[in-house]
Amino acid sequence: MRARDRLLAALNHQEPDRVPIDLGAGLACSINVHAYDQLKRYLGLDTPTAVASRFSQTADVEEVVLRQFGVDARQLRAGVIGTGEASTWAEAWEGLRDDWAVVWAKPACGQPYEVDSPLRRGEPTIADIARYPWPDPNDPFLVAGLRERAAALREQTDYALVLSLSYFPFTESHEIRGLDNWLMDLAGDRRFAEALIDAVTDVIVARLQRVLREVGDLVDVVCWGDDVSIQQGPMISLEMFRQVVKPRYRRVMAALRQATTAKVYFHSCGSVYWLIPELIDLGVDVLNPIQVSAANMDDTARLKREFGQDICFWGGGCNSQSVLPFGTAADVREEVRRRIGDLAPGGGFVFAPVHTIQAEVPPANIVALYEAALESGQYLH
Numbered sequence: 001m002r003a004r005d006r007l008l009a010a011l012n013h014q015e016p017d018r019v020p021i022d023l024g025a026g027l028a029c030s031i032n033v034h035a036y037d038q039l040k041r042y043l044g045l046d047t048p049t050a051v052a053s054r055f056s057q058t059a060d061v062e063e064v065v066l067r068q069f070g071v072d073a074r075q076l077r078a079g080v081i082g083t084g085e086a087s088t089w090a091e092a093w094e095g096l097r098d099d100w101a102v103v104w105a106k107p108a109c110g111q112p113y114e115v116d117s118p119l120r121r122g123e124p125t126i127a128d129i130a131r132y133p134w135p136d137p138n139d140p141f142l143v144a145g146l147r148e149r150a151a152a153l154r155e156q157t158d159y160a161l162v163l164s165l166s167y168f169p170f171t172e173s174h175e176i177r178g179l180d181n182w183l184m185d186l187a188g189d190r191r192f193a194e195a196l197i198d199a200v201t202d203v204i205v206a207r208l209q210r211v212l213r214e215v216g217d218l219v220d221v222v223c224w225g226d227d228v229s230i231q232q233g234p235m236i237s238l239e240m241f242r243q244v245v246k247p248r249y250r251r252v253m254a255a256l257r258q259a260t261t262a263k264v265y266f267h268s269c270g271s272v273y274w275l276i277p278e279l280i281d282l283g284v285d286v287l288n289p290i291q292v293s294a295a296n297m298d299d300t301a302r303l304k305r306e307f308g309q310d311i312c313f314w315g316g317g318c319n320s321q322s323v324l325p326f327g328t329a330a331d332v333r334e335e336v337r338r339r340i341g342d343l344a345p346g347g348g349f350v351f352a353p354v355h356t357i358q359a360e361v362p363p364a365n366i367v368a369l370y371e372a373a374l375e376s377g378q379y380l381h
Contacts, residue, residue, distance in 0.1 A: 003072035007160040007350060008220060011263050011285060011312050014347040019340060019377030021370065022352040023061055025073035025162040026288055026314055027223045027267040029352040030058035034359035035366070039065070042363035052077070054096065055104065058356055069370035073160040073350075076150050076219060078211045079141045099135045102175045119196075120178035126195045132176075134199065137206035143214045150218040163219040163262070165211065167204040168226045169248045173197045186240060194244060201248040205255045216260035221286070224252065225267030231294045233271045246278060253282050265314060269355065271295040273303075280310045289354045290316025292339070300342035312348040318369055320354040325361045329368035336372035344377060351377060 001009075007020040024030045030052065031039070036059035037049055043065070050060040066074075096104045105114040119128065153161050173196050174182035185193035208224070228235055228245065236245070256264055265286040266279055272287070273296035279287060290313055292298045300316060316339055318324050323335045336351075343349040351373045357366060 002158040004158050004160045004220060007072045008263075010347045010350055011221070012347065013309070013312070015345075015379045016347070018379060019344050019373065020072040020160075020350045021070050021373050021377070022073050022162075022314065022350055023066060023069055023071045023370070024052070024058075025071070025075040025160075025164070026221075026265060026350075026352065027164050027166065027225060028269070028289060028355050029315060030056070031061060031357040031366075032359045033057050033059045035059075035357050035361050035363075036061065039363040039366050042367070043068070055098070056356065070374050071159075073162045073221070074153055074157065076146070076153065076161055076163045076215065078146055078163070078165065079144055100172060100176060101133050115175055115178075117174075117176055117178040117181075119176050120181055124177075124192075126192060129192075129195050129199050132199070134203050135207070137203060137210050142207065142210060146211065147214045147218070150215040154218050160220045161218060162221045162223060162265075163211070163215060164223045165208055167208060167224045167252070169197055169201045169204060169252070170226045170228050170245050172200045172204075176200070183235070186236060186244060190244070197244065197248055201251055205251055208252070208255055209259055212256070212259035216262070219260065219262045221263045221265050222256060222260060223265040223267060223288075224256075225265075225288070227267075227269050228275065229268060229270030229272050229294070231270050231291070233295055234274055238274060241275075241278070246282070249282055253284070257283070263312075269294075271297055273297060276303075276307050276311060280307065284311065286312045286314050286350075288314040289352070290343075291354050292316055292319050293321045293354070300339055304343050304345070304348075308343075308346065308348050312350070313343055314350040315352040316343065316354055317351040317373060318353045320357065320361075324353055324365055324369065325358060327365070329364050332365045332368040333372040333376075336369060337376045340373070340376045344379070 001017045006016040009016040010020050022029045033049055033051055047062060052058045052060040101118050103116040150161060177185065177196060263285040265288055266284045267288045268275060269291055271294040276287060290297055290300060290303060292300060318332060318335045318339065323331050353369060
């Protein structure tokens with residue numbers, strides 16, 4: 001069965017010949033550059049590693065590895081606007097400045113999660129939002145060479161084509177404002193909070209419309225999302241989510257549906273049991289990931305039973321916080337068998353670990369992960 005047909009069958013809630021597999025195509029389904037270097041040495045490969053994202057320190061996985069692991073999808077990345085160069089990030093002396101004017105300090109551990117939020121200081125006003133240096137969605141770098149790359153993948157391979165758009169309305173708002181201030185704004189200055197998330201959403205909608213005018217007819221899956229939960233539960237109340245965040249998600253979903261017939265994949269980490277009915281109501285096709293280490297998320301059989309008719313699951317094939325980095329290869333194989341057994345029946349599941357494979361994961365466990373997916377993911381018709 002062709003890889004593209006396999007993955008689309010699964011996303012149409014059908015059972016193909018085997019569970020489709022991902023590494024590096026969907027959002028947060030990648031591998032850290034250090035883990036990838038170790039894996040390549042383990043596999044006997046000595047090629048240099050290309051960095052796919054300097055922010056997340058993820059690798060651009062080579063075709064030889066993707067084929068060995070049976071990966072059915074290939075990622076298409078639009079340029080990051082505002083930099084004017086092929087690098088994802090423009091260097092600034094403080095660290096890395098992204099195209100939203102947020103600066104990330106890059107500590108020695110390699111993950112630049114220390115954020116200098118531009119609107120964090122003082123008491124910004126709605127006028128400051130209007131004056132903010134918002135990205136230009138018409139920057140030609142955003143789509144430079146994009147259709148040519150998409151057409152080549154479409155015509156020369158049989159893989160599913162996944163367009164990754166890191167467009168996060170809630171998250172981008174708190175990166176610009178500072179998480180603590182953003183949450184206080186939501187509670188105490190709703191007018192300012194809504195003006196900020198509206199401005200962010202305006203940019204996101206304009207960007208995705210620009211990108212999808214180029215490749216909306218060529219891609220099979222479009223990824224976007226937001227992180228609105230932590231490991232224990234939601235960051236905000238359900239009422240606040242419905243009043244402030246969900247209407248902006250509706251705008252994004254409407255723009256996506258107008259621009260492409262591709263499946264819509266939504267990424268949100270953490271404990272998102274509460275969020276799944278909201279995503280179904282929005283018309284989202286695919287949830288990524290199932291973070292099985294988070295509250296209310298470990299019972300993957302229950303998630304499949306309650307929501308599997310209405311939404312597909314992408315990721316969740318192995319616990320990336322404990323089993324994958326710290327278990328044995330046998331532990332990994334057992335975990336993969338369990339998750340596939342829970343999530344694969346009837347289709348609606350794409351195998352990947354819970355999140356990006358981190359630097360401490362032994363290469364033997366990565367190999368065991370994908371070997372077990374190929375072995376345990378066979379459908380018996």
